[in-house]
Amino acid sequence: MIKYSILFILLLLNSTQDDRLKKQFITKQGQVTFFSYTTVENIQASNNTVYSIVDVETNEIAVSILMKAFEFKKSLMQSHFNESYIESDLHPKATFTGKIIDYDKNFDGIQTRIIKGDFTMRGISKSVEIKAQISKIDNNITISGETQLMVEDYKINIPPILRPNIADNIKVSFNLIHSLNEK
Amino acid sequence: MKNSLGLIVFFFFFQLGNAQSLLDVLTSQQIDTTAVTLSFKGTRIGLGHSIETRDRNTFELSIGQRYWNTPNEESSGFLVDQICTTFALDYAFTDNLTAGSSISTLMTAANVFGKYRLKRQRNNDKLPLSFTFVQTVNYKSEFFDITTTRGSFGEKLAYTSQLLVAHKWDDKFTAQLSPTFIHRGSNRFEVDPTNQFAIGVSGRYKLSSHVELFSEYFYQINPLESIKTFDAFSLGANWEVSDLLLQFMLTNSRPYSEDLFITNNQLEFNVRNRNMTFGFRATYTFQL
Numbered sequence A: 001m002i003k004y005s006i007l008f009i010l011l012l013l014n015s016t017q018d019d020r021l022k023k024q025f026i027t028k029q030g031q032v033t034f035f036s037y038t039t040v041e042n043i044q045a046s047n048n049t050v051y052s053i054v055d056v057e058t059n060e061i062a063v064s065i066l067m068k069a070f071e072f073k074k075s076l077m078q079s080h081f082n083e084s085y086i087e088s089d090l091h092p093k094a095t096f097t098g099k100i101i102d103y104d105k106n107f108d109g110i111q112t113r114i115i116k117g118d119f120t121m122r123g124i125s126k127s128v129e130i131k132a133q134i135s136k137i138d139n140n141i142t143i144s145g146e147t148q149l150m151v152e153d154y155k156i157n158i159p160p161i162l163r164p165n166i167a168d169n170i171k172v173s174f175n176l177i178h179s180l181n182e183k
Numbered sequence B: 001m002k003n004s005l006g007l008i009v010f011f012f013f014f015q016l017g018n019a020q021s022l023l024d025v026l027t028s029q030q031i032d033t034t035a036v037t038l039s040f041k042g043t044r045i046g047l048g049h050s051i052e053t054r055d056r057n058t059f060e061l062s063i064g065q066r067y068w069n070t071p072n073e074e075s076s077g078f079l080v081d082q083i084c085t086t087f088a089l090d091y092a093f094t095d096n097l098t099a100g101s102s103i104s105t106l107m108t109a110a111n112v113f114g115k116y117r118l119k120r121q122r123n124n125d126k127l128p129l130s131f132t133f134v135q136t137v138n139y140k141s142e143f144f145d146i147t148t149t150r151g152s153f154g155e156k157l158a159y160t161s162q163l164l165v166a167h168k169w170d171d172k173f174t175a176q177l178s179p180t181f182i183h184r185g186s187n188r189f190e191v192d193p194t195n196q197f198a199i200g201v202s203g204r205y206k207l208s209s210h211v212e213l214f215s216e217y218f219y220q221i222n223p224l225e226s227i228k229t230f231d232a233f234s235l236g237a238n239w240e241v242s243d244l245l246l247q248f249m250l251t252n253s254r255p256y257s258e259d260l261f262i263t264n265n266q267l268e269f270n271v272r273n274r275n276m277t278f279g280f281r282a283t284y285t286f287q288l
Helices: A002-022 A075-085 A160-165 B002-018 B022-029 B258-263
Strands: A024-037 A042-055 A060-066 A093-100 A110-121 A124-137 A140-150 A169-180 B058-068 B082-092 B097-104 B109-119 B130-140 B157-168 B173-184 B195-206 B211-220 B232-241 B244-251 B277-287
Touching: A024 A140, A024 B022, A042 A075, A042 A140, A042 A169, A042 B022, A060 B022, A075 B277, A093 A124, A093 B022, A110 A140, B130 B258, B157 B258, B173 B258, B195 B258, B211 B258
Parallel strands: none
Antiparallel strands: A024 A042, A024 A169, A042 A060, A060 A093, A093 A110, A110 A124, A124 A140, A140 A169, B058 B082, B058 B277, B082 B097, B097 B109, B109 B130, B130 B157, B157 B173, B173 B195, B195 B211, B211 B232, B232 B244, B244 B277
16 A cells, blocks of 8 residues: 555656646757947957746746856957956856746736846855846747846956956846746 | 655655756756866967967967076176077967967077967866977078088978877866977987987966966987987966066076977076076967
């Protein structure tokens, strides 16, 4: 009898595992681009291999960004970004974990929602609120929007001589197209 | 009953596994296989080449000088009695292929080289090593002595082939091995070998994001027979100021081309006058 009940529990657990996956949407090719505008120089870099996952049951979202995957127009800039500013060997990833406030999973159009959470870069976590457009089309959940990050919040060390070249406020835009997590 | 208990324990942990955060789900799938970058700050460590090449369409313009005192009484004592200068221009045709040329005053040498990155070390790599091949050709226009001159053009050339192998341990420490083969078109004395082998061992340690210390040592496997030579050694620092890389070092080696500084070095590394040489090199990098 015990054996049968255990088998039953096993099946039950297995089905909850399946259910859990049905509520998770993932992307491995999300896009994040940042811009730094100053009178001296405009800097832009894009990353097209951003990992992001959304759970529509709990409205939770997590994003993981490999810093070395940011591509600059000039590779010299990319070297400086990784070596001197972000220190990608020490802090290879930036992450975001948060919750979409008042997300309606049954609504099929575009919803504008606030995502509240913690953004961690160079080992420093800051709570942020990001306004994002969330749409559900053909079982894909697209989250896009933009936000701003302060350079000094993440203790990015910019030599005084290069201070005019890099903006205090970095504009970050994102476009994450999630599909059902099948793993 | 024991089996059932085991199963329950298993399920408990199974459930724990399920309870992992969304970020853990991502972390378990996102494996970093990006190439390791900037194992060394420059394309030269101090004396010799590093495994580094610059990315496509990058120019490197550099001026290098080495200073030393003469042991004479009238020496200035500021390491500036004598000087050897080099001018060099490198260009990266692709991310993996760089070619360059230089001229230097000591032994009046002109040097061309080609450098190709065979493999880059990657994160989570099965073979976490970088390989770069360097081929240099050096032309010496100087006379052997007042009465004997080198003959044909080919006799004035020397060829150096190096396989550079490096491993970057962490963000600070990198080590490099440089097996080297040198072939000379002519020798001053017949007893000297035309083909010589050497192994370079070099390392760097990053002190801050802009400064690194380095050291190099070149062990000669079959040195010249006609004169007493010493293995080349250097100890120094690289300071990166945006697109400008400044190198400062102490060494016992003066010439700039590989065949000369590795095999034809008649000075021991110490602080006595004539031996102690101070090297400086400024490299400006710009990308089209």
